[in-house]
Amino acid sequence: MKQERKAPVLTQSQFKQVIAAARANDQAERNVALLYFSVALGLRAKEMSQLQIGDVLSPDGAMKDEVLLTRATTKGGKQRLVYLSNRDVRKALGAYLDHRRKSEPTSLHPKAPLFRSRKGGGFTPNTMQMLFKRMYRAAGLDGASSHSGRRTFATSLIERGVDIKAVSTLMGHSTVAMTARYVEDNPIRLRRVCEEVSVGV
Template sequence: MTVEKKAPVLSEQEFRQVVAVARTHEQGNRNVALLYFSAALGLRAKEMSLLKVQDVVAPNGTIKDEVLLSRSTTKGRKQRLVYLTNKELRKALTSYLRERTGNGMAALHPEAPLFKSRKGGPFTPNTMQMLFKRMYISAGLDQASSHSGRRTFATSLIEHGADIKAVSTLMGHASVAMTARYVEDNPVRLRRLCENIQLGT
């Protein structure tokens, strides 16, 4: 029987490593923002490629606190909210958007793609996946993929005490069973669970 190969979950050190390398790229601010959208929001490559400026920037030029992903952009056509409340994510997004315009974020065209490719247009889901693969390879994480951020997001939530129903909602899964597959076989998490067993002496 062939075991399905899953994208590896990133450790905190590995995430910082890929962010540090991404900053050195000519599109460094964009790439760092993408890494945070992947690992701090759990977004899929397709979802990131379809985001528009108006999804995250309010008419007055401020970054929204939450984003509604429409059914047309998500897998399984399941509408969900994602929350732009992580401080590091907001910092990365602000740096990227300010780089796009010298006139403040309100000057950005609402319908423009949030993440622009080198050619100036939107990414396709495939080219977004390829970009993530290049970023991870550049950081020496050859096995990681665009889905690693999503798995890291789910695992981190569970490790920090989030209940699996809440994680399922944030991931946009149709069932809790699907969410459980993201975390139940993570060797890092299983090792930590064993380390923290309290036994009487």
């Protein structure tokens, strides 16, 4: 049976490339925020499509520090927390919410979809996946998808020395073996690992 092709892991320069392309196109604030939610938080297309304003904003309008993804919104019914502690994520989300607030103040109702389509409604998981493919294609990254964000998230954490159990928890995986399949082995990292081996001689 033919093995399914994995979504590519993005390099830092490729991520900057797709961010630049998103900023130059329509719905810039929304799309930049989506890219950060995918690559810096590791969210699935389904999870992003079902987020509501109340998930990220408290009743007083302040941005929350964490988002609870319920069993109904995740794959495999595994509830998990997503932490809005990354400075770039907060900046991108804040810019998008400010844009929404200025253009249509009533759009920030707690039950309103966080990420709205051009028509003003929410996304389905499928239309969210299609949007990511269009964004990557516009940046010249054919073959990249919403899944590239999750793979990039997992790989970058492992490369920074984060233990795989913590990465597995952040990804919402039931086993570390599943997380391991997401991580792309980087020859530079493997070389560095070998350099640091101590044999006690």
